[in-house]
Amino acid sequence: MKSLLLTFAVAATAGTTFAADPPTPPVLAIGQPVPDFSLKSIDGKTHSLSEYADAKVLCLIFTCNHCPDAIAAAPRMEEIHQAYKDKGVAVVCINSSSPMGLTPDELGYGAHGDTFEEMTPFAKDSGFTMPYLFDGETQTLTAAVGAQSTPHVFIFGADRKLAYTGRMDDAARKKGPVEKSYVKNALDSILAGKPVAEPVTRSFGCSTKWKWKQAWREKDQKNWEAKTVTVDKLDAEGAKKLRANAAGNVRVINFWSTTCGPCVAEFPELVDTYRRFQNRDFDxxxxxxxxxADEAKVQKFLQKQTCALSDKTKPSVDKEGRKSNNYLFTGDNADKLAEAIDKEWTGAQPHTVVLSPKGEIVWRHEGQVDAVELRRQIVKALEAAGAP
Incomplete structure (x- = not known):
């Protein structure tokens, strides 16, 4: 196992190109013992395998915060925990994703990334009461069991030998009742002392984000920083077109200035949010x-913040006949700008609005924005629009 992880580490520091990806660890075979572990948890404690010695069954669910499959399955994980916790089953969720193995555009389906710090708000949003452990730093346990995707379930009986591995159910990203739960069927069989009818199924979901993918993350960052940032002039008529949202995407518009402290403070999070959702119907x-007269100052600030136009959202800009995602208002009356985009805007900065694909304001916020809440609102708007 140490040699496999060393291969990952070497690959992650050897450069930004590879002849081939490092090998994915094989899935633990049925009948094999549970690997030992000691992992930090969102409750501030370290949880070890020995802690669950009295459980009749140990159910490990390897998941994460960012994957749409994992996000959809999270309430079902908690449902299983609640249904079986008094039957001697210990359900433990483990974040198997390395935050270093993710590029920003892989984070566009939820409000949270895969860092340890983001696990607590994700667990709160998902209603978790079960342990949620972090293996994204070393991925030792993840590699030991060969967790392929998120979520990937491993169930060990009283002898702590693997009795089931695979997916939770066939619901995928669907919400509502589950027609067939492989996990529940396996747990019921093990508790009844019977063999599991389907001990192995495929796990479906986002692939495990291994730490060795850090090289791709670094390359993506360099490519983004190399982009040229542009600024176009905007008048009231142009503002009306922005509000009309002819591109038909979920759109975030932010009003700001270089002399506004909160504006400057929130900008890195705004750019990060843009990069997260760039693969979706979003701009x-x-x-x-x-x-x-301060156009050069604005240009310099935006370049420093790397607020470039993503190649993936450029088609939306082209569709509207625009050339940039950044504007400097040059009209003679700021009231006309407010009337064109948001009549409820008081003029205080920063001010942020989220538009539906039809150009309706579905959320607004005056003052420095909470990035997580903004992402929640973007996800909500995308879901309401049925966006892929």
Whole structure:
């Protein structure tokens, strides 16, 4: 196992190109013992295998915060925990994803990334009461069992030998009742002292994000930083077109200025949010309220913040006949800008709105935005629009 992890580590630091990906660890075979582990948890404690010695069954669910399959399955994980906790079953969720193995555009289906710090709000959003452990730092346990995707379930009987491995159910990203739960069927069989009818199924979901993929993350970052940032002038008529949202995407518009402290403070999170959702039907527009004479200052700030136009959202810009995602208001009356985009805007900065594909304001916030809440609202708007 140490040699396999060493292969990952070497690959992650050897450069940004590979002849081939490092081998994916094989799935633990039925009948094999549970690997020992000691992992930190969102409850501030370290949880070890010995802690669950008295459980009749140990159910390990390897999952994460970012994957749409894992997000959809999270309430069902808690449901299983509640249904079996008094029957001697210990259900333990483990974040198997390395945050270093993810590029920003892989985070566009939820409000949270896969860092340890983001596990607590994700667990709260998902209603978790079961242990939620972090293996994304070393991925030792993840590699030992060969967790292929998120979620991937491993169930061990009283002898702590593997009795079931695979997916939770056939629901995938669907919400509502589950027609068939492989996990529940396996747990019922083990508790009854019977062999599991289907001991092995395929796990479906986002592939495990291994730490060795850090090289791709670094390459993606360099490519983004190399982009040229542009700024176009905007008048009231142009603002009306932005509000009309002819591109038909979920759109975030942020009003800001270089002399506004909260504006400057929130900007890195806004750019990060844009990069997270760039693969989806989404676009991001900034409107600077600086004096037109300060165009060079605005340009310099935006370049420093790497607020570039993503190649993946450029088609939306082209569709509307625009050239940039950044604007400097040069009209003679800021009231006309407010009337064009958000009549409820008081003029205080920063101010952020989320538009539906039809150009309706579905969320607004005055003052420095909470990035997590903004992402929640974007996800909500995308889901309401039925966006892929």
């Amino acid at each position: 991001f527009i900034t409107i600077s309220m600086d004096p037109p």
